Amino acid sequence: MLQKIGEIIGIDRTDFIELVNETKQHEITRSWTAKGIEHHSRVPAKTYYPWLIERVRCGEKYIHFSSLEDLPVDATQDKESLENMGIKTGLIIPYATGGPDYGAICFGSHRKITWTEEHIQRLRLLGEVIVNAFRRQALKKAHGELEELVNEKTYEIKLTQKTSIRALAVLSEYYDFDTGEHLNRIQEYVRLIATELMSHSSYSKYLIERQGYINDIVLASVLHDIGKVAIPAEIFLCPVEIFEIQHLFCFSFYERFFQVEVCIR
Numbered sequence: 252m253l254q255k256i257g258e259i260i261g262i263d264r265t266d267f268i269e270l271v272n273e274t275k276q277h278e279i280t281r282s283w284t285a286k287g288i289e290h291h292s293r294v295p296a297k298t299y300y301p302w303l304i305e306r307v308r309c310g311e312k313y314i315h316f317s318s319l320e321d322l323p324v325d326a327t328q329d330k331e332s333l334e335n336m337g338i339k340t341g342l343i344i345p346y347a348t349g350g351p352d353y354g355a356i357c358f359g360s361h362r363k364i365t366w367t368e369e370h371i372q373r374l375r376l377l378g379e380v381i382v383n384a385f386r387r388q389a390l391k392k393a394h395g396e397l398e399e400l401v402n403e404k405t406y407e408i409k410l411t412q413k414t415s416i417r418a419l420a421v422l423s424e425y426y427d428f429d430t431g432e433h434l435n436r437i438q439e440y441v442r443l444i445a446t447e448l449m450s451h452s453s454y455s456k457y458l459i460e461r462q463g464y465i466n467d468i469v470l471a472s473v474l475h476d477i478g479k480v481a482i483p484a485e486i487f488l489c490p491v492e493i494f495e496i497q498h499l500f501c502f503s504f505y506e507r508f509f510q511v512e513v514c515i516r
Contacts, residue, residue: 253283269354302326344378420473
């Protein structure tokens with residue numbers, strides 16, 4: 252975009268100055284130069300053009316000069332930097348969105364140009380278009396990076412959740428020597444039943460509309476015996492059946508799991 256603009260209006264370089272989050276400085280982040288002219292980018296603007304950047308910060312509508320002699324005495328550093336680049340004529344169009352988020356689009360030429368008011372107003376309008384285009388690109392990039400980060404964190408959370416659930420399930424089956432295969436079989440049974448329900452039942456719409464719901468059910472199914480953690484080892488390891496004790500203990504489950512339900516709510 253900067254190249255097309257530069258070629259159309261017949262200048263030698265266009266630069267885009269903006270606040271860079273990483274360095275917290277205003278830098279030339281995008282630049283185009285005509286063939287044979289040295290290219291500059293990621294240059295700290297305030298270091299090389301302190302007077303111009305201050306005018307931009309103060310909210311000037313535009314800054315232009317037809318020769319370096321037009322710049323004031325306190326723009327000595329700016330003159331030196333421009334002279335080193337061979338710039339003789341320049342037009343700087345600031346933009347701002349509030350706070351420190353300000354910047355400018357700069358047009359420079361190695362030959363003398365007289366900037367008319369009509370010329371300046373057209374370039375100001377064009378500058379707004381350029382800024383909006385660059386901002387859309389930045390937002391699109393930021394959105395993509397944020398989406399990637401969300402996906403990455405979601406994966407980590409799901410992996411942690413899956414590992415934790417599996418660990419709790421194995422713990423609940425501590426006294427069952429066939430734990431691994433038992434849990435795998437339960438998961439497969441649940442998957443088969445849920446898949447069948449999705450295809451041929453009154454639950455079809457509900458299951459189809461909730462993407463990943465069946466996977467969640469399958470994952471949670473390994474906790475079907477989690478209540479075993481509340482049963483004393485003596486009952487599990489008793490070599491004979493003790494119906495009276497087992498029967499009494501089962502009644503205590505109601506109170507235990509009522510407490511768990513209250514905590515979850």
